[in-house]
Amino acid sequence: MYGSERSRSASHQSYEMLRDKILNGELQGGTKIVEEKIAAELGVSRTPIRESIRKLEYEGLIVNKRVVKPTEKDLRNMFQVRILLEGYSAQCAASYIKEKELEELLACVEIGRNGEVEEIMKANERFHEIIVQSSNNPVMIDIIDRMQSTIYLFRKTVVFYNRPHLIDEHEQIYEAIKERDGQKAEQLMKSHLQADLEFCLHLIG
Amino acid sequence: MYGSERSRSASHQSYEMLRDKILNGELQGGTKIVEEKIAAELGVSRTPIRESIRKLEYEGLIVNKRVVKPTEKDLRNMFQVRILLEGYSAQCAASYIKEKELEELLACVEIGRNGEVEEIMKANERFHEIIVQSSNNPVMIDIIDRMQSTIYLFRKTVVFYNRPHLIDEHEQIYEAIKERDGQKAEQLMKSHLQADLEFCLHLIG
DNA sequence: TACATAAAAATTGTATACATTTTTTTATTT
DNA sequence: AAATAAAAAAATGTATACAATTTTTATGTA
Numbered sequence: 001m002y003g004s005e006r007s008r009s010a011s012h013q014s015y016e017m018l019r020d021k022i023l024n025g026e027l028q029g030g031t032k033i034v035e036e037k038i039a040a041e042l043g044v045s046r047t048p049i050r051e052s053i054r055k056l057e058y059e060g061l062i063v064n065k066r067v068v069k070p071t072e073k074d075l076r077n078m079f080q081v082r083i084l085l086e087g088y089s090a091q092c093a094a095s096y097i098k099e100k101e102l103e104e105l106l107a108c109v110e111i112g113r114n115g116e117v118e119e120i121m122k123a124n125e126r127f128h129e130i131i132v133q134s135s136n137n138p139v140m141i142d143i144i145d146r147m148q149s150t151i152y153l154f155r156k157t158v159v160f161y162n163r164p165h166l167i168d169e170h171e172q173i174y175e176a177i178k179e180r181d182g183q184k185a186e187q188l189m190k191s192h193l194q195a196d197l198e199f200c201l202h203l204i205g
Numbered sequence: 206m207y208g209s210e211r212s213r214s215a216s217h218q219s220y221e222m223l224r225d226k227i228l229n230g231e232l233q234g235g236t237k238i239v240e241e242k243i244a245a246e247l248g249v250s251r252t253p254i255r256e257s258i259r260k261l262e263y264e265g266l267i268v269n270k271r272v273v274k275p276t277e278k279d280l281r282n283m284f285q286v287r288i289l290l291e292g293y294s295a296q297c298a299a300s301y302i303k304e305k306e307l308e309e310l311l312a313c314v315e316i317g318r319n320g321e322v323e324e325i326m327k328a329n330e331r332f333h334e335i336i337v338q339s340s341n342n343p344v345m346i347d348i349i350d351r352m353q354s355t356i357y358l359f360r361k362t363v364v365f366y367n368r369p370h371l372i373d374e375h376e377q378i379y380e381a382i383k384e385r386d387g388q389k390a391e392q393l394m395k396s397h398l399q400a401d402l403e404f405c406l407h408l409i410g
Numbered sequence: 411t412a413c414a415t416a417a418a419a420a421t422t423g424t425a426t427a428c429a430t431t432t433t434t435t436t437a438t439t440t
Numbered sequence: 441a442a443a444t445a446a447a448a449a450a451a452t453g454t455a456t457a458c459a460a461t462t463t464t465t466a467t468g469t470a
Contacts, residue, residue: 009453034421045455046422054256058263065422077344084289139282143348214423239451250425251452270451 011048014038015055022061022068023149025156029069033062060150070154072201078147079197083190085144086128089135090173090189094182097134105130105174112167120162127170131177131189155200163199166192216253219243220260227266227273228354230361234274238267265355275359277406283352284402288395290349291333294340295378295394299387302339310335310379317372325367332375336382336394360405368404371397 018038021027033053035046042049056062097105104126111123132144169192176185223243226232238258240251247254261267302310309331316328337349374397381390 011453036421047454047456050422051255051259051453054259055263058260074344077342080293080342081290081344081348084293085286088285088289137282137285139279139286139352143286147344216423241451252424252426255452256423 009048010042010044011051014042014044014049015052017042018052018056019059019061019149022056023153023156027067029067029153031067033065033067059146061153068150068153070150072205075151075154075197075200078151079193082144082147082151083193085135085140086132086193087186087190089132089140089144090177091182091186092136093131093134094177094180094185096136097130097177101130101134102174102178105170105177109167109171109174112170124166124170131173154204163196165195169195214253215247215249216256219247219249219254220257222247223257223261224264224266224354227261228358228361232272234272234358236272238270238272264351266358273355273358275355277410280356280359280402280405283356284398287349287352287356288398290340290345291337291398292391292395294337294345294349295382296387296391297341298336298339299382299385299390301341302335302382306335306339307379307383310382314372314376314379317375329371329375336378359409368401370400374400 018027018033027033035049035053038053039046039049053062053065061068093101108123108127108130111119112127115123132141135141169188173185173188173192176188223232223238232238240254240258243258244251244254258267258270266273298306313328313332313335316324317332320328337346340346374393378390378393378397381393
């Protein structure tokens with residue numbers, strides 16, 4: 001259904017193009033973003049480009065007309081928030097998650113063990129996504145989402161590693177949720193994310 | 206110093222004007238926002254108006270070209286996040302707050318007891334602000350800030366009441382922080398905000 | 411060389427005009 | 441009278457032009 005979707009507005013196309021280029025590193029941190037240059041590149045006027053840039057500014061991917069270059073401190077700050085919100089989401093999930101999602105969590109763990117690199121990465125992202133969604137709180141989901149791109153940007157270089165124990169930790173979280181033990185699920189999620197942060201900082205710093 | 210500040214760009218002026226009108230109720234929830242109308246009102250072109258509208262959209266004050274009309278569910282969702290983040294901030298404050306800020310917290314409590322209505326309202330806001338700031342986490346501060354306007358919008362009609370025990374609760378939180386008891390401060394902050402939410406919902410629903 | 415300053419260039423902010431889409435109104439049919 | 445389609449109007453999206461600002465470069469001086 002989605003595949004056949006009509007192409008959206010110029011500003012939206014520009015937004016997606018810029019975001020992708022930032023996330024995949026084609027536009028490196030610190031690069032100056034000049035409206036006219038982007039406009040020429042896409043063959044449109046500056047007007048829609050400006051809107052797309054504003055949007056990326058609100059998302060934190062562009063700061064002061066430059067591609068963001070998140071510092072360690074930025075990453076720590078985001079993770080601090082993420083740990084609080086995803087930890088809480090895990091607790092909610094233990095109470096509210098449905099059988100279907102529970103099965104999908106398990107599937108993610110299994111792909112994490114036996115899948116191809118690309119699959120594994122997707123499954124790991126999906127694992128967190130399912131839990132966050134199950135908070136059933138659009139405000140919370142939104143906040144986590146918005147931080148996601150900057151976090152991804154920071155750990156770009158790390159992402160092809162697979163941290164030791166990562167899948168084991170996912171499995172433990174899954175078990176806790178399955179047993180409907182909210183406290184445990186929250187605690188496990190928090191230390192999982194903490195370990196993730198530290199691995200990330202260690203590799204880079 | 207700030208008083209004599211140069212007037213900012215048209216889009217920023219427009220942003221402030223619209224935001225204020227929304228917050229003080231001059232533009233009611235559900236009101237359609239039409240670019241040309243606003244532009245004519247301010248005597249500028251649509252271009253800067255569009256930017257200001259986008260900004261308000263990101264802040265959640267405009268949704269689908271209409272002034273937002275937050276539902277009870279929205280308020281609950283925001284408070285859920287706010288309780289997590291401000292609770293945590295209170296914990297941090299217990300560890301890190303400086304003498305000067307502690308004194309200011311106490312001053313807020315005292316104004317809450319003896320001040321004029323306007324002063325009290327300001328002091329109560331300031332009380333929370335100090336604690337949030339002391340988290341020392343710009344990401345966290347930003348998120349709380351962004352929710353603030355929508356929360357304010359919702360409780361506009363409530364704001365001139367002063368909930369019973371509100372100041373007592375502030376004082377207890379202050380005491381816990383002063384005693385450097387992070388767990389207690391967090392717990393007190395959480396129930397304080399929970400009570401606030403319920404008072405608000407009760408008055409309106 | 412290092413620093414300040416003026417001129418030039420580049421970039422962003424805003425106005426206006428037109429194209430496209432969405433909403434409202436009106437007309438038509440059942 | 442209700443439902444539908446066609447037409448008109450309104451509103452938004454985009455392009456272009458110009459004004460204001462910021463950044464860069466060139467130039468002169470200590």
